[in-house]
Amino acid sequence: MSPELLKIFYRVAVFLVVVSLGLLFIVPADSAEYVVTWMSLFVGALLLVLVLFVNWFSNR
Secondary structure, eight states: OOHHHHHHHHHHHHHHHHHHHHHHTTSOTTSHHHHHHHHHHHHHHHHHHHHHHHHHHHTO
């Protein structure tokens, strides 16, 4: 995978994680938005792990 594409995916993942973490403190805990925020945090963290794994695997 090209380094430019990995960089784009990395930036998207970091954006998702940072925004989701910020929203967790703003959104009420008993709302649907809270669940969506947790799901987006999970997706961002999963994407971040996958990007780091692909980067590590391609540099071996």
